[in-house]
Amino acid sequence: xxxxxxxxxxxxxxxxxxxxxxxxxxxxxxxxxxxxxxxxxxxxxxxxxxxxxxxxxxxxxxxxxxxxxxxxxxxxxxxxxxxxxxxxxxxxxxxxxxxxxxxxxxxxxxxxxxxxxxxxxxxxxxxxxxxxxxxxxxxxxxxxxxxxxxxxxxxxxxxxxxxxxxxxxxxxxxxxxxxxxxxxxxxxxxxxxxxxxxxxxxxxxxxxxxxxxxxxxxxxxxxxxxxxxxxxxxxxxxxxxxxxxxxxxxxxxxxxxxxxxxxxxxxxxxxxxxxxxxxxxxxxxxxxxxxxxxxxx
Amino acid sequence: xxxxxxxxxxxxxxxxxxxxxxxxxxxxxxxxxxxxxxxxxxxxxxxxxxxxxxxxxxxxxxxxxxxxxxxxxxxxxxxxxxxxxxxxxxxxxxxxxxxxxxxxxxxxxxxxxxxxxxxxxxxxxxxxxxxxxxxxxxxxxxxxxxxxxxxxxxxxxxxxxxxxxxxxxxxxxxxxxxxxxxxxxxxxxxxxxxxxxxxxxxxxxxxxxxxxxxxxxxxxxxxxxxxxxxxxxxxxxxxxxxxxxxxxxxxxxxxxxxxxxxxxxxxxxxxxxxxxxxxxxxxxxxxxxxxxxxxxxxxxxxxxxxxxxxxxxxxxxxxxxxxxxxxxxxxxxxxxxxxxxxxxxxxxxxxxxxxxxxxxxxxxxxxxxxxxxxxxxxxxxxxxxxxxxxxxxxxxxxxxx
Ligand SMILES: Nc1ncnc2c1ncn2[C@@H]1O[C@H](COP(=O)(O)OP(=O)(O)OP(=O)(O)O)[C@@H](O)[C@H]1O
Ligand SMILES: [Mg+2]
Numbered sequence: 001x002x003x004x005x006x007x008x009x010x011x012x013x014x015x016x017x018x019x020x021x022x023x024x025x026x027x028x029x030x031x032x033x034x035x036x037x038x039x040x041x042x043x044x045x046x047x048x049x050x051x052x053x054x055x056x057x058x059x060x061x062x063x064x065x066x067x068x069x070x071x072x073x074x075x076x077x078x079x080x081x082x083x084x085x086x087x088x089x090x091x092x093x094x095x096x097x098x099x100x101x102x103x104x105x106x107x108x109x110x111x112x113x114x115x116x117x118x119x120x121x122x123x124x125x126x127x128x129x130x131x132x133x134x135x136x137x138x139x140x141x142x143x144x145x146x147x148x149x150x151x152x153x154x155x156x157x158x159x160x161x162x163x164x165x166x167x168x169x170x171x172x173x174x175x176x177x178x179x180x181x182x183x184x185x186x187x188x189x190x191x192x193x194x195x196x197x198x199x200x201x202x203x204x205x206x207x208x209x210x211x212x213x214x215x216x217x218x219x220x221x222x223x224x225x226x227x228x229x230x231x232x233x234x235x236x237x238x239x240x241x242x243x244x245x246x247x248x249x250x251x252x253x254x255x256x257x258x259x260x261x262x263x264x265x266x267x268x269x270x271x272x273x274x275x276x277x278x279x280x281x282x283x284x285x286x287x288x289x290x291x292x293x294x295x296x297x
Numbered sequence: 298x299x300x301x302x303x304x305x306x307x308x309x310x311x312x313x314x315x316x317x318x319x320x321x322x323x324x325x326x327x328x329x330x331x332x333x334x335x336x337x338x339x340x341x342x343x344x345x346x347x348x349x350x351x352x353x354x355x356x357x358x359x360x361x362x363x364x365x366x367x368x369x370x371x372x373x374x375x376x377x378x379x380x381x382x383x384x385x386x387x388x389x390x391x392x393x394x395x396x397x398x399x400x401x402x403x404x405x406x407x408x409x410x411x412x413x414x415x416x417x418x419x420x421x422x423x424x425x426x427x428x429x430x431x432x433x434x435x436x437x438x439x440x441x442x443x444x445x446x447x448x449x450x451x452x453x454x455x456x457x458x459x460x461x462x463x464x465x466x467x468x469x470x471x472x473x474x475x476x477x478x479x480x481x482x483x484x485x486x487x488x489x490x491x492x493x494x495x496x497x498x499x500x501x502x503x504x505x506x507x508x509x510x511x512x513x514x515x516x517x518x519x520x521x522x523x524x525x526x527x528x529x530x531x532x533x534x535x536x537x538x539x540x541x542x543x544x545x546x547x548x549x550x551x552x553x554x555x556x557x558x559x560x561x562x563x564x565x566x567x568x569x570x571x572x573x574x575x576x577x578x579x580x581x582x583x584x585x586x587x588x589x590x591x592x593x594x595x596x597x598x599x600x601x602x603x604x605x606x607x608x609x610x611x612x613x614x615x616x617x618x619x620x621x622x623x624x625x626x627x628x629x630x631x632x633x634x635x636x637x638x639x640x641x642x643x644x645x646x647x648x649x650x651x652x653x654x655x656x657x658x659x660x661x662x663x664x665x666x667x668x669x670x671x672x673x674x675x676x677x678x679x680x681x682x683x684x685x686x687x688x689x690x691x692x693x694x695x696x697x698x
Contacts, residue, residue, distance in 0.1 A: 089554065113560030125555035127548050129692045138548050141560045145541030148569050152536045161541065186695030204560055
């Protein structure tokens, strides 16, 4: 595999873009709800409850453009629900949120994708009865052939289709899925499906990629190369927001970390600041066990 | 017992069966099944109201004579208009909900539509339970066929004209190649050879079968036109399902959320599929009415919906070939069982008894046996070949993962 050695905080071989991204976050205070110099996404007072459970109750959060931001927190913290709210898959009880300065209240889920904000799912959603390449091509936006009246007029979409296919093949090669190109997606392994879902999301040409546990079930060697791919996305100018439980991964990959617990943002900061934050450790393990995790990190 | 079999009129059984395979019922079912396939097979929409859409077509064409007094050709745009309205009424409230809601609403609305068109209150528009007769005269009268003559689908029939011959040969050969290749691709063995041999064999069988058919001249024109409609619509859907539009539709069947996350307006696509499938079904209603020269409300009951669904499942979902061959086999088999049992009853002196158990004591019981045996056949199909005759086993196998 083309795995690279794990460095303590991933800073050994930082790209130029990464240095700029981290530099921009340098002056940001490590407090929940901290304002960012150039936020691509902002959520204010977003609250969602299911019956008695308040799943999400975020006073304020901003995601810095061009950075890799990790969203962490214990199981049931509300991370997935927060993703659903931001992308229009669920509606909050109250709150306002915007993407690129445009309010996303009452914007349907499919429009958020067209605006450049794409998400993946914690439980992978590959379209199993379609081939891998068809899965990929489905991801491209603005396809003329997706209008029913154009469907039977191949000359109106053939050229676009060829271009889309070329781009899909490129992405498949990048994510080492090219050998599965013509297989049913249902024949892929769990980890391969994660890769397929992520590369399919990239077919939409997003500005903001929201990945819900992209590494879950992926083998360590592949994790390393996925890691590289995610950094590659940032280096190409995309913003990445990802949910992850593996602290090494978070530390290695992210420019900024946001911690959720019981629906609220309890801490924010650089990976180093977060790993020494006792509130975070308490949230994960209960009050008295903080020390052992600190040593882990 | 064996003597009885040799007494039976096998020639008649063969003719009746093959006539049904290519007959009007198979033709209009095939059109409706292509439509249902778009909705159910490809998009996964549980439409149990296909008879309602067929009625939209039948009544659109009937009303041109009964109410509007205009050329029956206006029936086509009107049918599409009715289907659109009907589809919107069905789809708008339900397509955002879970799929079961659509099923319930479609079954109810199709029944409601039938009750409205047969009601006394709206007799002025739809002529109540008498139905509408005597429309499309220009269509039926301007026919090259002799109304009292007998015709077959054999392309070299002495009665056939050049155009008919060419069309029949074309349809038979294209269909044989499509079906033959499809079967060849499913079989193990020397595929390349099978891809040549099977179409030839099927073509020969179809030609032999066509020679056995026998139709009255009165509805023969609508039969020919109807199969042409099947052919054209089938080809269009085949293309559409291979287009990016079809890709979105197939994606929706599997996982709406995934497709939505990629920026597609699921709700709109589902409405499009529902209405497109419905608009196709109206052609089934139109062709059936034209072949009879009459529209009867009770032809569009729930039974029709479920028979079309049965025929489609028999052929195999999400395959254009399946949606056409399914209805042909459905009607062929049911006619075969029916005529076979009739002949058997005749040959055995009016009763069928096995080990002293009287199974059939009068020919009026045959209808029930046909239904029962068809049902049994469907159960066996579901057990041994759940994907239908032409469905894709590989795709079925991916379900559980
Ligand atoms: N549809 C729902 N109905 C009821 N409760 C829900 C629903 N979705 C989420 N919840 C509740 O909201 C809370 C947050 O769930 P969520 O899935 O957002 O957690 P998470 O942070 O993604 O957890 P994990 O790390 O395990 O994926 C949980 O208590 C969960 O039970
Ligand atoms: Mg989650």
